[in-house]
Amino acid sequence: MLLKARQLSFHFAPKVPLLQDISLTLCAGQWLGLSGDSGAGKSTLGQLLAGYLAPQAGDITLDGEALPKSGVQPVQWLPQSPELAVNPRWRVGKILREAWTPSDTQCQAFGVKAKWLTRFPQSLSGGELQRVCVLRALAPGVRFLVADEISTMLDPITQVELWQVLKREAEQRQLGVLVISHDTALLERLCPQRWHLSEGQLKPWSTE
Numbered sequence: 001m002l003l004k005a006r007q008l009s010f011h012f013a014p015k016v017p018l019l020q021d022i023s024l025t026l027c028a029g030q031w032l033g034l035s036g037d038s039g040a041g042k043s044t045l046g047q048l049l050a051g052y053l054a055p056q057a058g059d060i061t062l063d064g065e066a067l068p069k070s071g072v073q074p075v076q077w078l079p080q081s082p083e084l085a086v087n088p089r090w091r092v093g094k095i096l097r098e099a100w101t102p103s104d105t106q107c108q109a110f111g112v113k114a115k116w117l118t119r120f121p122q123s124l125s126g127g128e129l130q131r132v133c134v135l136r137a138l139a140p141g142v143r144f145l146v147a148d149e150i151s152t153m154l155d156p157i158t159q160v161e162l163w164q165v166l167k168r169e170a171e172q173r174q175l176g177v178l179v180i181s182h183d184t185a186l187l188e189r190l191c192p193q194r195w196h197l198s199e200g201q202l203k204p205w206s207t208e
Helices: 042-049 092-097 104-109 114-118 126-136 156-173 184-190
Strands: 002-010 019-027 031-036 057-062 075-078 144-148 176-180 193-198 201-204
Touching (some): 002 042, 019 042, 019 201, 031 042, 031 184, 042 075, 042 176, 092 126, 126 156, 156 184, 176 184
Parallel strands (some): 031 176, 031 193, 075 144
Antiparallel strands (some): 002 057, 193 201
């Protein structure tokens, strides 16, 4: 399976391009890193790839077809702030079941505790809610993840635990993962191939 962006261009303000003629390919099972300065458009690119935004030019295809308009989306965008991705009036159990019903074993693997399921999201810490959102995004039918700074708010031990279990799940299901992060060490550890977004263009990643 192949997620492909071709010559994407996007702007919020007329004549002020944020992304210009960006092309990107993500294969099943591939881990691809994306870095860039704040405001460079990394999150915007992630939202474009997941169908949250529509480009002003170019197109995004999944195995040559347009992204579906309804149902569980095969490309899931995970934002840095999980509270933006959930309904605050729903309990955590309903938030999870909105997409699918993970098993007790899957919940335990991602550190999602049974007692959280009856709570409202605002009663969880940011790190706890992020675990819920990552697990929710792994519904059957999902083929690609855009992980947008998802471990920024976590302590170092929890970061390692989350990436380990996500890596294991992605390998089992051959999910393609785009990791967006300012943490160059994290990108080096997770992603054999890396890009840097600057001045609206993708450039080969460098440590220099």
